[in-house]
Amino acid sequence: MGDKYDCLKISNQLCFPLYACSKEIVKRYKPYLDPIDLTYTQYITMMVVWEEEEITVKALGDKLFLDSGTLTPVLKKLEQKGYVKRSRSKDDERNLIITLTKEGLELKKQACEIPAKMGKCVQLSLTETEQLYGLLYKILGSFPGEA
Amino acid sequence: MGDKYDCLKISNQLCFPLYACSKEIVKRYKPYLDPIDLTYTQYITMMVVWEEEEITVKALGDKLFLDSGTLTPVLKKLEQKGYVKRSRSKDDERNLIITLTKEGLELKKQACEIPAKMGKCVQLSLTETEQLYGLLYKILGSFPGEA
DNA sequence: GTTGATTAAATTGTACACAATCTAATTGCC
DNA sequence: GGCAATTAGATTGTGTACAATTTAATCAAC
Secondary structure (H helix, E strand, C coil), rough: CCCCCCCHHHHHHHHHHHHHHHHHHHHHHHHHHHHHHCHHHHHHHHHHHHHHHEEEEHHHHHHHHHHHHHHHHHHHHHHHHHCEEEEEEECCCEEEEHHHHHHHHHHHHHHHCCHHHHHHHCCCCCCCCHHCCCCHHHHHHHHCCCC | CCCCHHHHHHHHCCCCHHHHHHHHHHHHHHHHHHHHCCCCHHHHHHHHHHHHEEHHHHHHHHHCCCCCHHHHHHHHHHHHHCCCCEEEECCCCCEEEEEEHHHHHHHHHCCCHHHHHHHHHHCHHHHHHHHHHHHHHHHHHHHHCCC
């Protein structure tokens, strides 16, 4: 046991459980997001808009680690559903400003219960959760040019 | 500070850094995977095939947390590149057996350096890496019917 | 003040990822 | 044996993700 190819075993990878865990948890949001007709990507986008009320696509992308290629269709969908408004900045026409609508604010009330429900689905103690959170942000923080 | 909507702040989520971290690390594989013409999904699929030499799509899906909707096109692509063979099981025609080809085995040698190179990109101590690994598998293990 | 570089979004093309459905093979049960 | 239920893959449709390119607006230098 332990040949020179051990490093290529899936069980020796750190990225794989990260990738799998992320997908599995995102999948578990579905039952809670379906009733308010949001996908996970739309949900985290709304989270930022709920916090900021008004934000550019660029700033949104920086916070969410997503580029315009992903965000443009997501934001058009959210506008179509009536939760945000898309309009060019007067100061700088290159910037697209995303604004929360009244309907978008209404949605926030309905989303309020989701984090608690999801919390129960992850079977970690408070300490473990904090540890995991800290390690993940340590990695994210180490990447150049990111939050 | 600390209103009833704090739970909806992106900075209070555990899933979000997991999702972001997974994406950012997978993205960083690209420079190492491009030379051997594999995507990340194709790479982890090959990892299992390198280990098993012969495996059904079902078993592959269980290990990778992927379903046939994702794996079918990935495996067809890998077959097209000549790294695996797809053939029905004689015992049970429902099973599709994935077999490693000589070219697929050759590829393993070239992939050998990738884990070490990627390791350097994640700035965690050995202890932290082990902690993170343990926490991720604890979550994955808590999900019903999964590895 | 004009032009070259930079920047923000949008667009295009490729590759997942998954729900839902479909098809074919096998298993259970009588 | 015969048929319902189950199982493995494939297919279809929707929605990301992201690289690469394009377009339009702004900035920078001179």
